[in-house]
Structures are given as C-alpha cells and as structure tokens.
Amino acid sequence: MPGIDECLLEAMTVNGARGAAVIEWTSGLALGMVGETRDDDPETTAAETAELARLAAEQTAFAAFVEKQDKNTATNTATDPDTAEVAEADTGAGAAGDSPVEDVIVTTRTCYHLLRFVDTAFDSGVFLYLWLDRREGNLALARIRLRDLARRLALV
Structure with missing residues (x-):
C-alpha cells in the first residue's frame, strides 16, 4: 500500500495532471501536495478545495x-x-x-478538478485532489485511476 508521497507521485502520472494533493477536509490542511497550485498558494488551494469537499460530503x-x-x-x-x-x-x-459522495468533479474551460474521498479505518475526512489539463487529460480514466489510488492509499 503506497503512502501519501507515493500516491501523489503516481497521481501525477495521469495524462494531463497539473497538480495533486491529499487534503483533510475538516481542517483544510494539505497532508501532501505535488505539481502546480493555483496562484502559487498551496494553503489557499487546500483550504478552498476542502471547503468544496465539505459542502458535498455534508449535503x-x-x-x-x-x-x-x-x-x-x-x-x-x-x-x-x-x-x-x-x-x-x-x-x-x-x-x-x-460518505454518501464518492467523488466531486468540477469542470472549467481549461481544467478538470477531481476530488475523491478516501475511506479509512478511522474517522477522518481525507480526499485526493487531482487537477487536470482539459486538453490532455481523460476524465473517465482519471476517475478510475483516482479511485484505485484512494483504495490503496495507506494513511498511518
């Protein structure tokens, strides 16, 4: 079972990947990030993405x-x-x-943003975030890869 760093590096092998993160959605804390971030501000990216995940998960x-x-x-x-x-x-x-929600997908004119909730043995609110370039990425394949990564992710 891969840890956070290995999981993020594997997520970046998805065609079109621009950035990836493991984020705890109740606090907005990024447990790990690789690649690009919006506006070069990883803390804001993690917090805003966590807010979206929290809204979806608690609906x-x-x-x-x-x-x-x-x-x-x-x-x-x-x-x-x-x-x-x-x-x-x-x-x-x-x-x-x-969680009643498996994943959240946000599409823009240039990007796909995928959030995949991770089931853990302990009560947590962790999700994988993958940012894809829309021209190079394949949304269906990215969802499958993210699902597999979420199942294999070992959180210690």
Whole structure:
C-alpha cells in the first residue's frame, strides 16, 4: 500500500495532471501536495478545495438518496438471498465511515478538478485532489485511476 508521497507521485502520472494533493477536509490542511497550485498558494488551494469537499460530503440531499437506495437494496436482498452479497458490495453498506459522495468533479474551460474521498479505518475526512489539463487529460480514466489510488492509499 503506497503512502501519501507515493500516491501523489503516481497521481501525477495521469495524462494531463497539473497538480495533486491529499487534503483533510475538516481542517483544510494539505497532508501532501505535488505539481502546480493555483496562484502559487498551496494553503489557499487546500483550504478552498476542502471547503468544496465539505459542502458535498455534508449535503443531506445526497445522503437521503443513498439511504433510499440502501432501503431498496435491503428489501431486495431480503427477498432474493442469491444477490445479498453483490448488493452489499455494490453499495458499500455497512462499511464504517462511508460518505454518501464518492467523488466531486468540477469542470472549467481549461481544467478538470477531481476530488475523491478516501475511506479509512478511522474517522477522518481525507480526499485526493487531482487537477487536470482539459486538453490532455481523460476524465473517465482519471476517475478510475483516482479511485484505485484512494483504495490503496495507506494513511498511518
């Protein structure tokens, strides 16, 4: 399992990557950053990005939809025992600290900004941030790579 530095260096291998960070969204503290930052101010970049992550993660509108999905899944699994394991694996139901939001994507005319929440064994609000050049980056592939990095990231 890669640590923060290895994870960030791997994130920078994504086509079009301009910058990457691991940020704690409750405090706005960057645990690690590589590449470029907006206006050459890493603290402001981390704080503003954390604010966006916090807004998305704490929205009850997203959580209500997930709860409704989980109730539907629970009803389906009760009636169809063959799909019980698959349904639980797909929704992540029962995992500690699950955020209803997996990732946040902001697009501008020149860039993609991806925020991917990291599930940890302890209660934390950590996410990976990847800044991509829109002309060189592939949004779908970047999301897949960021998802894989978030799963493998070892936070000590």
